[in-house]
Amino acid sequence: MGKIIAITNRRGKVGKSTTAVNLAIAFAYSGKKILLADLDSAGSCAKAFGFTKKEFAYDIFKGLKPEVSLKKAILKTGIKNLDLVYIKRLPYLDEFKTGEMAVNEHILNITLKPAVISYDYVIMDCPPYHAGTINASLIVADSVIIPVSIGNFSTAAVSSVLAQIYKIKESHNPGLIVDGILLTIYEYNNEKDFALKKELFKEYPKLIFNTAIPKSSAVIKALEENKPLLIYSPEDRAAKAYLKVADELFERKILFNSKRKN
Numbered sequence: 001m002g003k004i005i006a007i008t009n010r011r012g013k014v015g016k017s018t019t020a021v022n023l024a025i026a027f028a029y030s031g032k033k034i035l036l037a038d039l040d041s042a043g044s045c046a047k048a049f050g051f052t053k054k055e056f057a058y059d060i061f062k063g064l065k066p067e068v069s070l071k072k073a074i075l076k077t078g079i080k081n082l083d084l085v086y087i088k089r090l091p092y093l094d095e096f097k098t099g100e101m102a103v104n105e106h107i108l109n110i111t112l113k114p115a116v117i118s119y120d121y122v123i124m125d126c127p128p129y130h131a132g133t134i135n136a137s138l139i140v141a142d143s144v145i146i147p148v149s150i151g152n153f154s155t156a157a158v159s160s161v162l163a164q165i166y167k168i169k170e171s172h173n174p175g176l177i178v179d180g181i182l183l184t185i186y187e188y189n190n191e192k193d194f195a196l197k198k199e200l201f202k203e204y205p206k207l208i209f210n211t212a213i214p215k216s217s218a219v220i221k222a223l224e225e226n227k228p229l230l231i232y233s234p235e236d237r238a239a240k241a242y243l244k245v246a247d248e249l250f251e252r253k254i255l256f257n258s259k260r261k262n
Contacts (some may be wrong), residue, residue, distance in 0.1 A: 001031075001122045002116040002117070002118075002119045002121055002122060003116070003120070003121050003122070003142045004112060004113075004116060004122045004124065004140060004141045004142050004143075005121060005122070005123050005124065005141065005142065005143050005144070005145060005179065006124045006126055006137045006138055006141040006143070006144045006145070007019055007023070007123065007124065007126060007144075007145050007147065008085050008123050008124075008126040008134055008137065008138070008144055008145075008146065008161075009128060009146055009147055009148065010128055010134065010160075010161060010164070011128055011157070012128040013149065013220075014128075014147050014148060014149040014184055014185075015147050015149060015184035015185055016125065016126075016128065016147050017038075017040060017042075017044035017045055017048065017125050017211060018043055018048075018184075018219060018223075018229065019145070019147045019182060019213070019242070020036060020038075020123055020124075020125035021036065021045050021048045021049075021125075021148060021228045021229075022228055022229050022230050022239065023123065023145070023242060023245065023246060024036040024082055024123045024256070025079060025082060025228055025230045025242075026031050026189065026230065026242050026243050026245070026246035027121055027123070028079055028080065028081040028082035028121075029243070029244055029246075030246065030250070031081065031093070032081060032120040032121060032193060033081045033118070033120045033121075034082045034083070034119060034120065034121050034122075034123060034221060035074070035083050035084070035085060035115050035118075035119045035121075035122045035156045035184075036077075036082065036083070036084045036085070036122075036123050036124070036125070037084075037085050037087060037112060037122055037123065037124045037125065038084065038085065038086045038087065038125050038127050039087050039125060039127055039133055039137060040125055040126070040127040040128075041127060042127075044125070045086070045125050046075070046084060046086045047226055048222075048223070048226065048227065049077050049078070049084060049226070049227075049228065050120070050226040050227065051075060051084075051086075060081070070085060070114070070115060072112045072114075072124070073085050073086065073087075079231075082182040083119075085115075087111065089122040097182055107217075108136055108137065108139075108140045109140055112124070112140060113140065114177055124137050124141065134164075135149075135164075135168055138164075138165060138168040138169075138172075138173060138176060139172045139173050140173075141170060141173070141176060142175065142176070142177070143176065143177045143178065143179045144165055144176065144177070144178050145178075145179045145180060145182055146158075146161055146162075146165075146178065146180070146182065147182045147184045147213075148181055148182065148183055148184065148200075149183075149184050149185040150183060150186060150192070150193045150196045150197060151183070155196070155199055155200060155203055158181065158200065158203075158204070162204075163179070165178060166221075170253045178207055180207050180208065180209045180249075181200065181204060181207045181208050181209065182209050182211075182213065182245060183197060183200075183208070183209070183212035183213065184213040185213065185214075185215045185219075186212040186213060186214050186215060187214070187215050188212075188214060209245055209248055210248060211241055211244040211245045211248055212224055212241065213238050213241045213242065213245070214238050214241060215238075216229075216236055216237060216238035217237060218232065218233040218236040218238060218239070219236075219238055220244060229242070230242060230243075
């Protein structure tokens with residue numbers, strides 16, 4: 001049985017989709033079979049692989065059996081071991097309406113859980129701001145990676161994100177773990193970035209990845225070309241950093257030690 005990983009942050013502009021795409025590729029390069037699930041209505045992951053709106057517009061919820069429709073919606077990325085599915089929308093739910101949350105949890109369970117059998121990992125790119133979809137994703141996930149852009153964040157904001165995760169862990173998903181907090185768009189020569197990184201390491205020493213994703217113009221250029229960074233510019237330092245993050249996860253054995261809930 002495979003594992004479901006949620007890439008989530010309630011703020012935008014933190015490199016969330018870029019992280020989901022490039023970690024998915026890094027895992028695929030390691031020989032693992034990956035399904036990248038794009039839950040963001042913007043379709044950022046699908047666009048990163050050059051798919052047009054027409055190609056990823058298939059709505060798996062039109063049919064009576066979404067788990068069947070999911071197979072029809074899976075797109076081949078052209079990268080060995082890596083498939084992609086764009087989940088157009090989940091019914092909106094307020095994070096405090098647990099009844100509706102259960103509906104969204106059920107939707108993700110019947111669509112993604114069967115896919116876990118066919119893949120080593122399902123990586124979910126969760127949308128920013130949309131609390132309902134984020135919470136439903138956390139309920140079905142095995143683990144979470146939190147990308148944090150230091151320029152747009154503070155330790156208080158990180159605490160808020162973690163509080164949301166631990167709330168879901170306590171109330172709905174006791175097996176949920178935090179794989180780590182990943183610093184993105186990081187400027188090594190910036191004093192503010194270094195100061196906040198130091199503060200985060202002090203506050204969460206076991207959660208911060210040793211590898212940070214450096215700020216790079218190649219990331220923007222890759223987005224403009226509708227290509228993943230690891231394909232567009234594999235020698236770029238940010239691309240190499242994503243490979244190091246994948247290695248770090250494997251070295252920690254996080255991805256292998258967490259067992260899927262039955």
